Amino acid sequence: MSTHAKAAAKFLADRERAAWHDRALYHVREKRDRMAHAVPEWEALRQAASEIKLHTLSHLGRYLEEFERNATANGMVVHWASDAREMNRIVLDILRRHGGRTLIKSKSMLSEECGLAPFLAGQGIDAVESDLGERIMQLMHRPPSHIVLPAIHVRREEVGELFERELGTARGDSDPTYLTHEARKHLRGKFLSADVAMTGVNFAVASEGAFAVCTNEGNADLGTSFPDLHIAIMGLEKVVPDYRSLAVFTRLLARSATGQPVTAYTSLYRRPEAGKQIHVVIVDNGRTESLRNEAHRNMLKCLRCGACMNTCPVYRRSGGYSYSYFIPGPLGINLGMLRSPERYAGNVSGCSLCYSCSNVCPARIDLGEQIYAWRQEMDADGVADTRKKLAVEGMDVVMRHKTLFYTGLKLIPWVPRFVYNNRFNPWCAGREMPHFARRSFNELWKEGKIATEKKEKR
Numbered sequence: 001m002s003t004h005a006k007a008a009a010k011f012l013a014d015r016e017r018a019a020w021h022d023r024a025l026y027h028v029r030e031k032r033d034r035m036a037h038a039v040p041e042w043e044a045l046r047q048a049a050s051e052i053k054l055h056t057l058s059h060l061g062r063y064l065e066e067f068e069r070n071a072t073a074n075g076m077v078v079h080w081a082s083d084a085r086e087m088n089r090i091v092l093d094i095l096r097r098h099g100g101r102t103l104i105k106s107k108s109m110l111s112e113e114c115g116l117a118p119f120l121a122g123q124g125i126d127a128v129e130s131d132l133g134e135r136i137m138q139l140m141h142r143p144p145s146h147i148v149l150p151a152i153h154v155r156r157e158e159v160g161e162l163f164e165r166e167l168g169t170a171r172g173d174s175d176p177t178y179l180t181h182e183a184r185k186h187l188r189g190k191f192l193s194a195d196v197a198m199t200g201v202n203f204a205v206a207s208e209g210a211f212a213v214c215t216n217e218g219n220a221d222l223g224t225s226f227p228d229l230h231i232a233i234m235g236l237e238k239v240v241p242d243y244r245s246l247a248v249f250t251r252l253l254a255r256s257a258t259g260q261p262v263t264a265y266t267s268l269y270r271r272p273e274a275g276k277q278i279h280v281v282i283v284d285n286g287r288t289e290s291l292r293n294e295a296h297r298n299m300l301k302c303l304r305c306g307a308c309m310n311t312c313p314v315y316r317r318s319g320g321y322s323y324s325y326f327i328p329g330p331l332g333i334n335l336g337m338l339r340s341p342e343r344y345a346g347n348v349s350g351c352s353l354c355y356s357c358s359n360v361c362p363a364r365i366d367l368g369e370q371i372y373a374w375r376q377e378m379d380a381d382g383v384a385d386t387r388k389k390l391a392v393e394g395m396d397v398v399m400r401h402k403t404l405f406y407t408g409l410k411l412i413p414w415v416p417r418f419v420y421n422n423r424f425n426p427w428c429a430g431r432e433m434p435h436f437a438r439r440s441f442n443e444l445w446k447e448g449k450i451a452t453e454k455k456e457k458r
Contacts, residue, residue, distance in 0.1 A: 160179060
């Protein structure tokens with residue numbers, strides 16, 4: 001189990017990168033705020049989204065069966081996968097039956113979750129990421145560091161060097177417009193030669209047997225236009241009841257994710273064109289187990305907008321790779337703990353409990369409150385940090401005994417600073433402990449000096 005603090009230290013070693021990473025993400029947060037404030041019914045929409053998700057999750061089997069029934073009637077083929085291994089096997093079987101060797105795919109965190117691209121590469125199938133940020137990370141052989149802005153941590157100079165090496169672009173040219181055009185030319189050939197297209201699913205509409213894919217680059221639409229086979233993979237929590245429900249989520253998604261009124265492309269797939277196939281793979285991979293967890297099942301409401309990451313002061317300053325789960329930030333902390341407390345408990349410390357994530361979540365998920373709840377469960381699960389546990393137990397003894405507490409207050413100002421201001425105190429990595437006042441607020445209050453000073457100021 002790796003700890004968030006140790007991994008964050010690597011990111012923070014590059015102070016310049018850490019600073020602009022923080023600024024860039026908070027800029028997205030500010031755009032989100034402007035968009036939210038421009039919609040008078042914003043909070044009503046968030047409440048509606050939360051209630052729709054709660055209703056759907058409470059009747060999940062019914063809506064999934066309705067989606068399967070209607071999608072099948074529309075000419076799609078629906079598959080069910082219990083876990084990542086089964087999803088990958090189903091996708092491989094479909095590809096082999098079709099004779100596909102090259103897959104063009106749009107962004108899908110489910111494929112990251114299930115390790116689909118490395119699995120297919122091991123089977124001799126090239127799965128090409130068509131989202132620009134995802135393609136950058138694929139060429140760097142690195143996972144995304146953000147679920148919406150996968151290459152947000154990469155400098156444009158680094159992209160220039162990467163494209164020079166991989167795509168043969170002009171030496172030393174890191175102009176974003178130039179690099180984007182070069183990536184476009186590079187990917188155009190991949191779109192035209194792909195045997196199979198793959199997309200994720202933002203929302204699956206049960207009443208219509210249709211699904212929505214939301215992108216800003218149009219890569220999903222272009223990718224699905226040429227091949228005869230389209231494979232869509234979706235977590236089973238993506239289902240929504242009807243188009244009215246979908247309208248609520250599309251008003252919230254882009255505003256929360258990137259500060260736009262709506263994604264540039266919101267495409268609905270309802271039936272395959274003549275001579276073409278659409279296969280939908282519905283994946284569980286631990287989701288029904290999460291649904292049984294009453295304290296944390298709210299995580300299944302998530303729209304994958306990334307707003308919680310953009311606002312999180314810890315994620316913004318420590319980067320996505322400081323988390324051991326493949327999704328970082330408040331969302332990843334909670335999902336990782338649902339997946340395996342033993343493996344991912346080290347992420348739980350990466351939270352200031354400011355609850356800003358809860359305040360911006362478009363589905364009103366209590367993200368911060370759940371992280372707090374996980375902290376209360378860590379000792380019982382046997383994953384609590386021993387040093388922190390001892391420190392808290394020591395504080396508990398002092399705080400419960402009045403004499404110890406007030407004696408400590410009197411003595412601490414006279415203790416030499418090197419005793420607590422040293423390399424053995426994690427707080428002192430990059431900062432110093434504050435100087436303790438010679439007289440406590442409590443003493444001054446009892447003597448009436450606080451009240452006297454207040455009256456004099458008036």
